[in-house]
Amino acid sequence: MPKIIAAKTIVTCPGRNFVTLKIVTDEGVYGIGDATLNGRELAVEAYLTQHVIPCLIGRDAHQIEDIWQFLYRGAYWRRGPVTMAAIAAVDTALWDIKGKIAGLPVYQLLGGACRTGVMVYGHANGETIDETLDNAAHYAEQGYKAIRLQTGVPGMKGTYGVSKDKFFYEPADSDLPKETVWSTERYMRSTPALFEAARARLGDDLHLLHDVHHRLTPIEAGRLGKDLEPYRLFWMEDATPAENQASFRLIRQHTTTPLAVGEIFNSVWDCKQLIEEQLIDYIRATVVHAGGITHLKKLASFADLHHVRTGCHGATDLSPVCMGAALHFDLSIPNFGVQEYMRHTPETDAVFPHAYTFADGMLHPGEAPGLGVDIDEDLAAKYPYQRAYLPVARRLDGSMHDW
Ligand SMILES: O=C(O)[C@@H](O)[C@@H](O)[C@H](O)[C@H](O)CO
Numbered sequence: 001m002p003k004i005i006a007a008k009t010i011v012t013c014p015g016r017n018f019v020t021l022k023i024v025t026d027e028g029v030y031g032i033g034d035a036t037l038n039g040r041e042l043a044v045e046a047y048l049t050q051h052v053i054p055c056l057i058g059r060d061a062h063q064i065e066d067i068w069q070f071l072y073r074g075a076y077w078r079r080g081p082v083t084m085a086a087i088a089a090v091d092t093a094l095w096d097i098k099g100k101i102a103g104l105p106v107y108q109l110l111g112g113a114c115r116t117g118v119m120v121y122g123h124a125n126g127e128t129i130d131e132t133l134d135n136a137a138h139y140a141e142q143g144y145k146a147i148r149l150q151t152g153v154p155g156m157k158g159t160y161g162v163s164k165d166k167f168f169y170e171p172a173d174s175d176l177p178k179e180t181v182w183s184t185e186r187y188m189r190s191t192p193a194l195f196e197a198a199r200a201r202l203g204d205d206l207h208l209l210h211d212v213h214h215r216l217t218p219i220e221a222g223r224l225g226k227d228l229e230p231y232r233l234f235w236m237e238d239a240t241p242a243e244n245q246a247s248f249r250l251i252r253q254h255t256t257t258p259l260a261v262g263e264i265f266n267s268v269w270d271c272k273q274l275i276e277e278q279l280i281d282y283i284r285a286t287v288v289h290a291g292g293i294t295h296l297k298k299l300a301s302f303a304d305l306h307h308v309r310t311g312c313h314g315a316t317d318l319s320p321v322c323m324g325a326a327l328h329f330d331l332s333i334p335n336f337g338v339q340e341y342m343r344h345t346p347e348t349d350a351v352f353p354h355a356y357t358f359a360d361g362m363l364h365p366g367e368a369p370g371l372g373v374d375i376d377e378d379l380a381a382k383y384p385y386q387r388a389y390l391p392v393a394r395r396l397d398g399s400m401h402d403w
């Protein structure tokens with residue numbers, strides 16, 4: 001058996017912070033897993049170093065399910081983003097090790113490829129509708145088949161999803177949380193106009209997506225979904241905060257715009273009702289925040305029974321290690337929908353050399369054994385951790401809103 005003899009975390013900031021777990025076996029084979037939790041990175045780093053790594057030493061690296069169960073049940077305190085990101089990192093690293101020992105890419109261990117590639121969506125944004133659509137046209141020229149559109153809300157500085165650098169959107173950019181302003185009324189008025197203009201300019205063939213980023217009440221979300229129906233969105237994402245899963249019944253009663261939820265979910269329990277009652281169309285839970293490949297695979301199988309497809313979160317705060325793992329998963333499951341793909345900066349790509357490639361709107365994880373993603377530790381050491389927070393949002397009267 002390949003015995004785990006060492007494990008450590010690597011924290012690096014090649015433009016943004018990433019936490020990576022590296023597990024080493026007595027046969028010299030190692031695996032890596034992403035453990036990044038944007039804005040709360042060091043909590044997961046400490047959880048792994050102080051509480052998880054001591055329990056891994058001496059275990060059989062092949063026993064992925066048993067180690068998952070040990071860490072989940074054995075903590076007594078279950079679920080939550082910190083715990084589940086730590087378990088995910090261990091799980092991902094163990095799949096990497098198993099693939100390397102077998103000489104197979106991880107997707108082969110998960111049942112083999114169900115498709116030739118993974119359709120991804122890119123992020124087009126701009127301060128104005130014209131600027132947003134210029135950027136969308138640029139994505140279409142690069143071969144993207146699906147594009148997320150976010151545009152500035154007139155009169156509001158710092159709208160979610162709108163960035164200065166058009167290809168590397170990075171909201172966690174501040175040493176203390178930046179305060180932004182929010183007006184539901186202004187947003188609800190300006191968003192349908194974006195999609196009307198988008199269909200007129202881009203045509204009907206592209207998949208168009210939009211992220212509401214938890215900003216509306218259920219009835220407001222129902223109204224926005226209805227207003228967007230003529231433009232046939234691929235999905236409307238995170239229309240309302242989802243702690244209360246039953247509230248999605250109200251949205252569903254009012255619109256046929258497809259709904260996506262779940263980038264902040266940590267387990268199947270966060271979306272059980274949403275899936276069972278078919279209150280959503282796409283589940284966005286991802287490898288690093290939902291317990292790794294092992295748990296996400298169960299979640300996807302459950303979703304498949306209820307006609308819910310996957311649309312894994314893939315923002316830049318998920319490292320290339322998570323992206324590689326997500327691509328093996330996406331390629332191998334029957335109910336894949338789409339994969340988010342925000343490109344990492346060249347500095348990040350250099351720290352995490354990877355086998356996955358983009359062509360014609362699709363990503364492919366490549367054929368390297370394991371995940372096909374590595375970490376250059378010497379280069380990583382040149383980029384020390386820098387505290388960075390996500391912004392917060394306040395309404396026009398100064399009260400706190402969801403960011
Ligand atoms: O859909 C998305 O990609 C977003 O909602 C993210 O940009 C999200 O804001 C970040 O991942 C937060 O860390």
Ligand SMILES: [Mg+2]
Binds near residue numbers: 211237238263
């Ligand atoms: Mg989102």
